[in-house]
Amino acid sequence: MGESWFKREFGTPRRLAFNLIFYGLHFFLFGYGWHSQATNTKLAALNGLKFSVWTSRGAGLVLAFDGGLILIPMLRNIIKVVRPKLTWLFPADENIWFHRQVAYSMAFWAMVHTTAHYVNFINVERTQVRKQIALQIHYTQPGGITGHFMLLIMLLMYTTASQKIRTQCFEAFWYTHHLAFFFMLGLYTHATGCFVRDSVDPDYIKSFPFYSTEHCLGYLSWRYTIWPGILYFGERMWREYRARRSTRLSKVLVHPSGAMELRILKPSFKYTAGQWLFINVPEISTFQWHPFTITSAPKDPYVSIHIRQVGDWTRALGDRLGVGPSVVASMTSAAMKGTEKSENGSLRGDFVELDASSGLSLPQVRIDGPFGAPAEDVFGVQVAVLVGAGIGVTPFASILKDIWYRQRQGNCGSLRRVEFFWICRDAPSFGWFQSLLSEIEAAQADPNFLRINVYLTQKISEDMLWNIAVNDAGAEYDPLTLLRSRTMFGRPDWMTIYQQMRQAIESGQYIPGSTSQLKTKVGTYFCGAGAIAKALKEACDHHSCAQVHAFLSMAGILLLNDASGAFLSERRERVRWTDTPLYATTNSHVNLRFAM
Amino acid sequence: MGNLVWHEYARLVTITASAYAVWAGFFALFYRKFFWDFVGGTLRDPGGLQPAPSAAIFIFLIVKLPIIPIISAILALVILAVEFPLYIFKDSALHRSFALKIVMLVFQTFFNILFYQGTNAALWSMIAIICYTRAIALGETKAEAKDNRGKGGRA
Numbered sequence: 001m002g003e004s005w006f007k008r009e010f011g012t013p014r015r016l017a018f019n020l021i022f023y024g025l026h027f028f029l030f031g032y033g034w035h036s037q038a039t040n041t042k043l044a045a046l047n048g049l050k051f052s053v054w055t056s057r058g059a060g061l062v063l064a065f066d067g068g069l070i071l072i073p074m075l076r077n078i079i080k081v082v083r084p085k086l087t088w089l090f091p092a093d094e095n096i097w098f099h100r101q102v103a104y105s106m107a108f109w110a111m112v113h114t115t116a117h118y119v120n121f122i123n124v125e126r127t128q129v130r131k132q133i134a135l136q137i138h139y140t141q142p143g144g145i146t147g148h149f150m151l152l153i154m155l156l157m158y159t160t161a162s163q164k165i166r167t168q169c170f171e172a173f174w175y176t177h178h179l180a181f182f183f184m185l186g187l188y189t190h191a192t193g194c195f196v197r198d199s200v201d202p203d204y205i206k207s208f209p210f211y212s213t214e215h216c217l218g219y220l221s222w223r224y225t226i227w228p229g230i231l232y233f234g235e236r237m238w239r240e241y242r243a244r245r246s247t248r249l250s251k252v253l254v255h256p257s258g259a260m261e262l263r264i265l266k267p268s269f270k271y272t273a274g275q276w277l278f279i280n281v282p283e284i285s286t287f288q289w290h291p292f293t294i295t296s297a298p299k300d301p302y303v304s305i306h307i308r309q310v311g312d313w314t315r316a317l318g319d320r321l322g323v324g325p326s327v328v329a330s331m332t333s334a335a336m337k338g339t340e341k342s343e344n345g346s347l348r349g350d351f352v353e354l355d356a357s358s359g360l361s362l363p364q365v366r367i368d369g370p371f372g373a374p375a376e377d378v379f380g381v382q383v384a385v386l387v388g389a390g391i392g393v394t395p396f397a398s399i400l401k402d403i404w405y406r407q408r409q410g411n412c413g414s415l416r417r418v419e420f421f422w423i424c425r426d427a428p429s430f431g432w433f434q435s436l437l438s439e440i441e442a443a444q445a446d447p448n449f450l451r452i453n454v455y456l457t458q459k460i461s462e463d464m465l466w467n468i469a470v471n472d473a474g475a476e477y478d479p480l481t482l483l484r485s486r487t488m489f490g491r492p493d494w495m496t497i498y499q500q501m502r503q504a505i506e507s508g509q510y511i512p513g514s515t516s517q518l519k520t521k522v523g524t525y526f527c528g529a530g531a532i533a534k535a536l537k538e539a540c541d542h543h544s545c546a547q548v549h550a551f552l553s554m555a556g557i558l559l560l561n562d563a564s565g566a567f568l569s570e571r572r573e574r575v576r577w578t579d580t581p582l583y584a585t586t587n588s589h590v591n592l593r594f595a596m
Numbered sequence: 597m598g599n600l601v602w603h604e605y606a607r608l609v610t611i612t613a614s615a616y617a618v619w620a621g622f623f624a625l626f627y628r629k630f631f632w633d634f635v636g637g638t639l640r641d642p643g644g645l646q647p648a649p650s651a652a653i654f655i656f657l658i659v660k661l662p663i664i665p666i667i668s669a670i671l672a673l674v675i676l677a678v679e680f681p682l683y684i685f686k687d688s689a690l691h692r693s694f695a696l697k698i699v700m701l702v703f704q705t706f707f708n709i710l711f712y713q714g715t716n717a718a719l720w721s722m723i724a725i726i727c728y729t730r731a732i733a734l735g736e737t738k739a740e741a742k743d744n745r746g747k748g749g750r751a
Binding site for chain 1: 600
């Protein structure tokens with residue numbers, strides 16, 4: 001956005017390299033397929049068809065390549081294992097982005113391949129190089145049947161996968177995308193029936209694979225492309241097994257701001273801060289798995305997620321738990337009114353706690369995961385700058401809790417200071433996060449270890465302005481967030497912030513006794529929309545120097561149905577279910593992340 | 597669960613089918629073949645299928661002069677212009693009329709099923725018709741285009 005297409009695709013070295021390698025490989029394979037067909041003397045009879053057969057064979061090879069690639073980014077478990085070792089090579093969190101690039105490429109080459117075959121078959125009929133008519137090849141032979149069938153599946157899968165449809169009805173996308181199973185079957189069997197051959201009739205044999213490789217001269221690409229398919233199938237089976245392991249929903253906390261906190265017990269579930277999971281509630285929907293960011297720390301005795309009732313599934317869950325949208329709405333409005341800190345110290349109204357003792361039967365749940373990048377390397381830097389923007393604050397609940405646990409144990413690695421930035425449009429609706437922050441803030445023994453900076457970007461009314469001006473003076477807590485840290489208004493000026501940080505580090509004031517160190521690592525961990533990421537990146541680059549190494553890395557991912565989705569205004573509330581690991585609402589974010 | 601807005605889905609299918617139809621019509625200019633020529637046709641080696649004399653009118657409109665593919669491609673371009681929509685259609689009632697789109701899609705199906713390259717476009721147009729019919733049955737309406745209210749995606 002605001003950036004030209006050309007600059008985005010070719011302006012950054014990583015993106016440029018990706019484009020060159022990805023599309024270069026495609027064109028190379030096309031050329032190779034073309035060449036190998038055109039120069040194959042055994043296939044001289046077919047080569048009588050000239051350009052069309054060369055094109056179809058070239059595009060066929062490219063499609064086999066894409067068919068092998070398309071499932072690889074969906075191997076979530078394998079990616080999770082491989083990613084930490086390969087972060088330098090590719091940002092593995094971009095798997096959906098890559099999946100889409102392969103799909104686009106597949107659509108294009110399918111067009112080329114199909115067009116060429118339409119020409120091929122009409123010419124076969126006219127020249128009678130094989131004693132068949134065009135429609136027989138199209139509609140009675142395996143290649144033709146699977147080909148047309150795959151095109152139809154592609155139509156259904158691509159159209160339901162569009163952002164708009166996924167937002168409206170995730171189910172339509174979710175179920176239709178499982179047509180991929182039949183698509184892959186079609187792909188693996190597309191070239192059966194000895195389609196590319198040097199003999200007059202297909203040369204079938206009795207044993208597997210039921211054709212002789214002496215006369216059937218296709219690419220035999222299924223031998224390669226089937227492996228990602230088998231891996232993916234195995235992974236789905238593994239996920240199914242893992243999801244079925246003993247899981248119990250132990251408690252549901254309904255926060256005054258309306259967020260439901262689900263506390264789940266699953267001993268076999270191991271994760272690190274900043275990851276996410278899929279949850280399934282069979283009572284509400286048997287097959288639907290919804291992604292949420294984990295908000296508990298690994299050392300918590302439970303796994304928690306915060307859910308806001310913004311979509312039909314989450315609303316149904318609220319109804320099932322007896323805290324449907326209407327209940328929550330009244331609670332929320334009560335919470336918004338009660339800006340005073342109540343006497344028992346809790347914030348803005350009270351929790352409603354639901355567990356087995358309250359007489360309510362809690363539904364069966366299943367969770368699958370964890371997925372996504374762990375934010376482990378927070379403990380490998382001296383200064384961690386955590387930046388959560390809007391909904392992107394969710395993963396930091398877990399990360400901050402984790403830091404807090406480790407701090408108590410004195411197990412913080414080289415981490416000396418944490419700067420937490422929270423940029424949001426309207427803080428009160430993040431009630432649950434505020435209460436978490438204030439707990440962490442209150443627990444700080446060293447006032448310099450954790451600094452919380454809250455930036456409120458909404459326009460504030462004159463009344464509110466006066467209110468703040470009058471009430472804020474000398475108060476112990478900030479009137480808006482009820483934290484000790486003061487709320488700042490407007491957008492943070494990253495250049496100044498990093499400049500001050502650098503100066504403080506260079507003069508040795510920032511981290512006591514750090515002057516002896518050669519270089520201070522300042523790691524910035526960000527989750528949120530792309531434009532801020534870009535500003536952060538610039539600030540990091542600009543203020544890296546001999547003594548300070550500032551870098552930007554991504555923490556967690558944006559899941560739009562997480563609890564912090566509260567700030568979604570009316571217009572954006574319709575953005576509900578999106579694809580599993582979803583990166584913001586705009587593409588610019590995705591592009592940027594890849595560029596880094 | 598979920599609330600699929602059928603006309604929005606139908607729009608995507610229509611766009612895909614029409615884009616296919618444009619491409620099919622274009623290729624039908626160079627490789628001219630009546631799809632149904634196997635009915636009563638005779639196979640000649642070489643030469644391919646020779647259609648039955650009863651199909652003469654279609655042979656004239658598709659093979660001799662590719663009139664049907666041309667009409668089909670133009671119709672597909674019109675559908676694309678209405679659906680996408682081209683700026684002149686953005687505020688128009690045409691863009692919001694499901695009935696009109698169904699009528700155009702019926703014609704698109706009819707034309708495309710006549711020539712060799714058009715079968716998939718015809719099938720997909722039929723799917724789009726089903727989706728639009730469902731939209732009408734559910735009483736869906738398409739809202740008028742909104743004014744441009746600023747740009748998103750800025751920090």
